[in-house]
Amino acid sequence: MATAGHAIRGSRVGAGPLGETERGEAAPRVRVSYWCANGHETTPSFSASEDVSPPEVWDCPSCGFPAGLDAANPPEPLRNEPYKTHLAYVKERRSDDEGAALLEEALETLRARRSGLQRAS
Template sequence: MVTGGQAIRGTRVGSGPVGEAERGVDAEGVDVDYHCHNRHTTTIRFSVEAGGEVPETWDCVRCGLPAGEDADNPPEPPSITPYKTHLDYVKERRDDAQGETLLEEALQKLREQRGTA
């Protein structure tokens, strides 16, 4: 609608009446609250018509930890293993005595290459 060269505010081309008749009726659902270890609460709505099972855990939308339905006993956070260096992996395969032997062999080769053996 144009009045005096300007559109009437709050309307757009193709907009129609707003109401339940236009949008349809909301499907039946059940709200489930999930609680994480950091005491965050996430509410998820599941459709009753879909007939699926409600999952026991859900990832918290704020911190990403697993969340469960029991607020007093939320799931424990997963244990995070620290980053292992190359040396850590080598130490898993060999003991100190083997490491000393390999080091001595490598040093001997270097000395021979340099002519200082």
């Protein structure tokens, strides 16, 4: 099978013939080391501009813990709170006695509504 004479081989879409000079010079960068509580080191690069400073904390790509600039004193991992159900939040706001009173009030309202429907039919 013959290929067309205009086929581009060994190249990808968007690749220019001149490479780096066509796109311009790369901005100056600085690499900063961060360490997490598990001892992982990550070194992201940031702009070397004077008006930009690297963040104090960076997420570790290996374990997800927060990583800091000081290898001897990395930040403590965040404590994850377990998922709370709607019932758990309600129990924080109401005592068992208050809950029983509210339930009884709702049941009385429901019984009154049902007895009114039975008489109407």
